Amino acid sequence: MFIRFPGVPVVRLCLALLLVLSTAAATRAQNAAACTLSLSGRVADHESRADMPGATVVVLETQQATQTDNAGNFHFHLCAGLYHVRVSYLGYESETAELRVERAVVRDFQLHPDAVVLRGATVRGARVTAPVTQPTATLSGQALQQTRGEALGEALQKISGVTAIQTGPSIFKPMIHGLHSNRLTILNNGVRQEGQQWGQEHGPEIDPFIASRLTVVKGAASVRYGSDAIGGVVLVEPRPLRDSAGIGAELNLVGMSNNGLGAASGTLEGNLRRLPAFSWRVQGTAKRAGTMRAPGYYLKNSGFAEYDFSAAAGWRKDTYGVDAFYSQFRTQLGILPAAEVGNPSDLVLAIGRSRPLQTGSFSYDIRRAYQQVRHDLGRLTGFVRTGNAGRLTATISQQVDYRDEYDKNRPRNNNLAARNLPELSYTNRTSTAELLWEHQRWHNFTGSVGVAGTYQANRYATGSRQFIPFYTNTIGGAFWIERWQKDKWLLEAGARLDRRDLQVRRGDRDASGAFFVDRTRFQYTTPAASLGATYDPTTHLTLNLASGLTRRAPAANERFSDGVHNAQYELGYDLVPGNGALVPETALNVGLTATWHDNPRLNGELTLYQTRITDFIYQVPILPPVITIRGALISSQFQQTNATFRGIDAAGTYQLAPRWLLGAKGSIVRARDTRADEWQIFMPADRAEASVRYDFADQPGGRFSQRYVQLGGYAVARQTRVPADYAARDYKAPPAGYALLGLQAGTTVRWGRLPLEVSVAGSNLLNQRYRDYLNRYRYFTDEMGRNVTLRVRVPLELSRKP
Amino acid sequence: MHTPFKTSFLRTAMLTLLAAAPLFSACKKDNEDPTPDEDNEQITTVTYTLTPVGGGTPVVVSYRDLDGDGGTAPTIGTLSLAANTTYVGALRLLDETKNPVVVTSDEVKEESDEHLLFFEPTPANLMTVTRTDKDKNNLELGLETRLVTTAAATGTLKITLRHQPGAKNGTFAPGTTDVEVVFPTTVR
Numbered sequence: 001m002f003i004r005f006p007g008v009p010v011v012r013l014c015l016a017l018l019l020v021l022s023t024a025a026a027t028r029a030q031n032a033a034a035c036t037l038s039l040s041g042r043v044a045d046h047e048s049r050a051d052m053p054g055a056t057v058v059v060l061e062t063q064q065a066t067q068t069d070n071a072g073n074f075h076f077h078l079c080a081g082l083y084h085v086r087v088s089y090l091g092y093e094s095e096t097a098e099l100r101v102e103r104a105v106v107r108d109f110q111l112h113p114d115a116v117v118l119r120g121a122t123v124r125g126a127r128v129t130a131p132v133t134q135p136t137a138t139l140s141g142q143a144l145q146q147t148r149g150e151a152l153g154e155a156l157q158k159i160s161g162v163t164a165i166q167t168g169p170s171i172f173k174p175m176i177h178g179l180h181s182n183r184l185t186i187l188n189n190g191v192r193q194e195g196q197q198w199g200q201e202h203g204p205e206i207d208p209f210i211a212s213r214l215t216v217v218k219g220a221a222s223v224r225y226g227s228d229a230i231g232g233v234v235l236v237e238p239r240p241l242r243d244s245a246g247i248g249a250e251l252n253l254v255g256m257s258n259n260g261l262g263a264a265s266g267t268l269e270g271n272l273r274r275l276p277a278f279s280w281r282v283q284g285t286a287k288r289a290g291t292m293r294a295p296g297y298y299l300k301n302s303g304f305a306e307y308d309f310s311a312a313a314g315w316r317k318d319t320y321g322v323d324a325f326y327s328q329f330r331t332q333l334g335i336l337p338a339a340e341v342g343n344p345s346d347l348v349l350a351i352g353r354s355r356p357l358q359t360g361s362f363s364y365d366i367r368r369a370y371q372q373v374r375h376d377l378g379r380l381t382g383f384v385r386t387g388n389a390g391r392l393t394a395t396i397s398q399q400v401d402y403r404d405e406y407d408k409n410r411p412r413n414n415n416l417a418a419r420n421l422p423e424l425s426y427t428n429r430t431s432t433a434e435l436l437w438e439h440q441r442w443h444n445f446t447g448s449v450g451v452a453g454t455y456q457a458n459r460y461a462t463g464s465r466q467f468i469p470f471y472t473n474t475i476g477g478a479f480w481i482e483r484w485q486k487d488k489w490l491l492e493a494g495a496r497l498d499r500r501d502l503q504v505r506r507g508d509r510d511a512s513g514a515f516f517v518d519r520t521r522f523q524y525t526t527p528a529a530s531l532g533a534t535y536d537p538t539t540h541l542t543l544n545l546a547s548g549l550t551r552r553a554p555a556a557n558e559r560f561s562d563g564v565h566n567a568q569y570e571l572g573y574d575l576v577p578g579n580g581a582l583v584p585e586t587a588l589n590v591g592l593t594a595t596w597h598d599n600p601r602l603n604g605e606l607t608l609y610q611t612r613i614t615d616f617i618y619q620v621p622i623l624p625p626v627i628t629i630r631g632a633l634i635s636s637q638f639q640q641t642n643a644t645f646r647g648i649d650a651a652g653t654y655q656l657a658p659r660w661l662l663g664a665k666g667s668i669v670r671a672r673d674t675r676a677d678e679w680q681i682f683m684p685a686d687r688a689e690a691s692v693r694y695d696f697a698d699q700p701g702g703r704f705s706q707r708y709v710q711l712g713g714y715a716v717a718r719q720t721r722v723p724a725d726y727a728a729r730d731y732k733a734p735p736a737g738y739a740l741l742g743l744q745a746g747t748t749v750r751w752g753r754l755p756l757e758v759s760v761a762g763s764n765l766l767n768q769r770y771r772d773y774l775n776r777y778r779y780f781t782d783e784m785g786r787n788v789t790l791r792v793r794v795p796l797e798l799s800r801k802p
Numbered sequence: 803m804h805t806p807f808k809t810s811f812l813r814t815a816m817l818t819l820l821a822a823a824p825l826f827s828a829c830k831k832d833n834e835d836p837t838p839d840e841d842n843e844q845i846t847t848v849t850y851t852l853t854p855v856g857g858g859t860p861v862v863v864s865y866r867d868l869d870g871d872g873g874t875a876p877t878i879g880t881l882s883l884a885a886n887t888t889y890v891g892a893l894r895l896l897d898e899t900k901n902p903v904v905v906t907s908d909e910v911k912e913e914s915d916e917h918l919l920f921f922e923p924t925p926a927n928l929m930t931v932t933r934t935d936k937d938k939n940n941l942e943l944g945l946e947t948r949l950v951t952t953a954a955a956t957g958t959l960k961i962t963l964r965h966q967p968g969a970k971n972g973t974f975a976p977g978t979t980d981v982e983v984v985f986p987t988t989v990r
Binding site for chain 2 (some may be wrong): 410411460462567575626693
C-alpha cells in the first residue's frame with residue numbers, strides 16, 4: 001500500500017494525497033499517446049459496499065495513476081493490450097487484477113478492510129461519507145458481526161451513550177442520552193419506522209440482519225428527520241445493491257448456549273451481466289430461542305421466535321435509478337408470568353420473592369402471556385440527476401404494524417376461550433412520501449431542500465380491549481439544509497416546518513355504563529432549526545459543535561392511553577381529571593464532540609451534551625393507585641415538566657504494542673426535573689467498559705488468518721440519582737451496580753476457497769446474579785447468566801470471475 | 803440529456819405515481835367510530851347476598867363500576883349485619899356492560915377448579931366466614947359461604963377472587979387476582 005512503509009508511522013493523509021496527485025499529474029503528461037480505449041470502474045468497500053472516493057488506481061505497465069472521484073469512479077484511456085491494475089486505499093488490502101483491454105472495459109473493485117487498521121479507519125470512513133456536525137457512531141464490519149443474533153436495541157448498546165429499556169431477554173427499546181420512544185427516529189433502509197411506540201415493552205420491529213451498518217446520530221436531527229428526532233436517529237442501512245456482474249451470497253449462523261438461541265440468516269444477491277443496470281437481493285432470517293437461564297433457575301415462558309424476509313431490486317444508471325424494497329418482520333415473544341401482575345398485593349408478593357414462584361425447565365414453547373408482532377414495509381425510491389444542478393430523489397413507502405397481545409389467562413367464557421383471541425389487537429398503517437433535491441456544489445455551498453408527508457391510521461380490532469384510541473395523524477413538512485465547506489471549516493444550518501393534524505375517536509363509558517365516542521382534533525405547526533460547525537485544527541483532530549431547537553407535538557398515546565396493558569393501568573395526560581390538553585414540548589440541544597483520529601496510538605472521541613426540554617412529557621407511576629374491581633392497580637400516567645439532560649460519552653482505543661490494543665468506553669447521563677428540582681426517574685446509570693485485544697500475526701499460506709482474542713469488562717453503577725422519597729415513586733429501589741466479564745476469540749478459516757469467519761464469545765463468564773435498573777423484569781428476576789455464543793459467517797461468490 | 807433517457811425517466815415517473823396513488827387515498831374505514839368491546843371480558847359488579855339462617859330480610863351489599871377501570875370511581879356499599887347471627891352467603895359477579903348482562907359467577911362455577919375466593923374481615927374477630935361449596939377436586943371454592951357474627955363492632959370485609967388455572971392448591975399464592983373489593987362493615 002502506498003503510504004504504509006514498514007517501520008514508518010502512517011503518513012499524514014493530506015501529504016499522501018498531494019503525493020499521489022502530483023504523480024498522477026506527472027504520469028498523465030507522459031502518456032499522451034493516441035490510445036483511446038476506455039478502462040473504467042468503481043471502487044467500493046467490500047463490507048459496506050460504500051463508494052470509496054480517493055482510492056489510488058495504478059496501471060502498472062504504463063505507470064498511469066489516478067484517484068477515484070466522489071462516487072468512487074475511475075477512468076483511463078489505454079491502448080489495446082494486457083495490463084495489471086492495482087487499487088489501493090489506506091486501511092484496505094491492495095488488490096491487483098489482470099485485464100485484457102480490446103474494447104472499452106468496465107471493471108469494479110471491492111476492497112477488503114485491512115484488519116489491523118480497520119478500527120482506526122472506522123471514524124475516517126464515516127467522515128468521508130457523511131460530514132454531519134452531530135456526533136455519530138457506527139457499527140459495521142467486525143463490530144457489527146459481533147452482535148449478530150442480538151435484537152436491534154441490544155446491538156446498539158455497543159455504542160457509548162446508547163442504552164435500552166429492556167423487558168427480559170427479547171425486548172430492547174433503544175434509549176439515546178436518556179431519551180426514548182416517541183423521541184427517537186429509526187430509519188429502516190431510508191424509511192422512518194412507524195411501529196407502535198405506546199408500550200415500554202415494544203421493541204423496534206426490525207431484523208438487524210438486514211443491516212450492514214448501524215449508525216446512531218446522537219442528539220437532535222429533527223430538521224432532516226422530523227420533529228420526533230429530538231433524542232437522536234438510528235439508521236439501519238443495508239449495503240447498496242451489487243453493481244458488479246455475478247451472484248453472491250452470505251450466510252450467517254448464530255447459536256447461544258444460555259437460551260438455546262439459534263439464528264440463521266441468508267442473503268442472495270446478483271447483478272446481470274447482460275443488464276448491468278439491474279441488481280437484486282433477497283434475504284431471510286429465522287430465529288428461535290428457548291427459556292432463558294438466570295444463575296440458578298429458568299425464566300418461565302421467556303422464549304421467542306422471529307421470522308423475517310426482505311427483497312430488493314434496483315435499476316441504476318448514471319443519471320437516474322429506481323429501487324424497490326419490501327420487508328416483513330414477524331415475531332412471537334413470551335412474557336414472564338411473574339411480570340403479569342397488576343394487583344399491588346400480588347406485586348409485593350412477587351417482588352418479595354428472590355426468584356419467581358414458577359420457574360420450570362427449559363422449553364422452546366411460548367405460552368400465554370405473549371405478544372405477536374408483524375411489521376410490513378414497502379418502499380419505492382427513484383432518483384434523477386437534474387442536469388448539472390443536482391439530484392432529485394423521491395421516496396414513497398407504506399408500512400403496516402400489527403400487534404396482538406395475549407393475556408396470561410384465557411377468557412372464562414368457553415366460547416370466547418375457544419377462539420383464543422388476543423386481548424389487545426392493534427393495527428397501525430402509515431404511508432409516507434418524501435421529495436428531496438440535493439443541489440450541486442455552488443461556490444462553497446452544498447445543500448438539500450425537501451418536502452415530506454405522512455398519513456397514519458391507528459385501529460383496534462373488534463373485541464380488543466380499548467387502550468389507544470382510533471386516530472388518524474396527517475403530517476406535512478418542508479425543510480432546507482445548507483452546508484458551507486472551506487478549508488478546515490464546515491458550517492451547517494437548517495430549518496424545518498411541520499404541520500400536524502391529529503384526529504382522535506375514543507370510545508368510553510359514562511358513569512351509568514353507557515358507551516359513547518369522544519371526538520377530538522388537534523392541529524399544530526412545529527418548527528425546527530439547527531446550526532452546527534465542524535473544524536479540523538489538524539489532520540488528527542476534529543471538533544464538532546451542533547445545536548438544535550425542536551418543537552414536538554404530543555402523540556396520541558401520551559394524550560389518550562386509557563386502560564390496562566401488561567396488567568398495569570395507564571392513563572394519558574388529557575384524561576387525568578383536572579388536566580387540560582397536553583402542549584407540545586420544546587427541546588434545545590447543544591453538543592460538542594472532539595475526535596482524535598488516524599493516530600498511530602491513541603484514537604478516540606469525547607462528546608459533551610445538554611438537552612433542555614420545556615414541557616417534557618414522561619410517564620411516572622402514580623400514587624395512590626387507581627381503584628378497580630381487581631383492587632388497587634399499579635398505575636402510571638403521563639405528566640409534563642421541564643427537564644434538563646446533561647452528559648458525557650467517551651470512547652477510545654490505545655495501541656499498546658504492535659498487536660495489543662486497549663479499548664475503553666463510558667457514558668454518564670444526568671437528568672434533572674427542573675420544575676420539581678429533583679432527579680428524573682428511570683434514567684440510565686453510569687457505565688464503563690474496558691477491553692484488551694490481541695491480534696495474531698498472519699502466517700503466509702496459513703489456514704487461519706485475522707485471529708484475535710479479546711478480554712472485556714463491563715461495569716454499571718447503582719443509579720443513585722433518583723427522585724427523593726423513592727419508595728413512594730417506585731415499587732423497588734434501583735438495584736446494586738454490577739461488573740461482568742466477557743471473552744471472545746475469532747478467526748477467518750480458509751475452507752477450500754471459502755473464507756469462513758468464526759467467532760466464539762462468552763458473556764457473564766462468572767455467572768453472576770445481577771439486575772439492571774432499566775430492565776422491567778428487575779422487580780422479579782435476575783438477568784441472564786453465563787452465555788456462550790458461536791457465530792459463523794460464510795461469504796459465497798457464486799459466479800466466475802470475468 | 804438525450805431522448806431515450808427522457809422517455810425512460812418519464813415512464814419511471816409515471817409508474818411511480820401510479821404505484822403511489824393508492825397510498826394517498828385515505829382508507830374509508832379510517833372514518834369509522836370505535837364500537838363497544840363486546841367480546842372482552844370484564845367484571846363490573848360484585849354482589850354479596852346474606853340471608854339470616856333463622857329467617858328475615860336478606861342483607862345485600864354491592865360494588866359497582868359500570869364504566870370499567872378508571873373514569874368515574876366505583877360505587878361501594880356498606881355491609882350492615884346483626885350481632886350474634888348466622889347468615890348464608892351467596893356471591894354474584896356480573897359484567898353489566900354487556901347486553902344481555904353476563905353472569906360471570908356462573909362461569910366461575912363452571913371452572914371452579916381454577917378459582918378460589920377469600921373473605922378476610924378486619925379486625926379478624928369481626929366475623930367468621932366459611933366456604934361451603936367445593937370444586938371437582940374437593941377443594942373449596944367460596945361462591946357459597948356461611949357467615950357468623952358475634953359482638954357488635956365496625957371494620958371491613960375484603961373479598962378476593964383468585965384465578966389459578968392449572969395451579970389451584972387451596973392456598974392464596976398461585977395465580978392472579980381477578981376481584982379484590984373491600985366493604986366497610988358494621989355489626990350491631
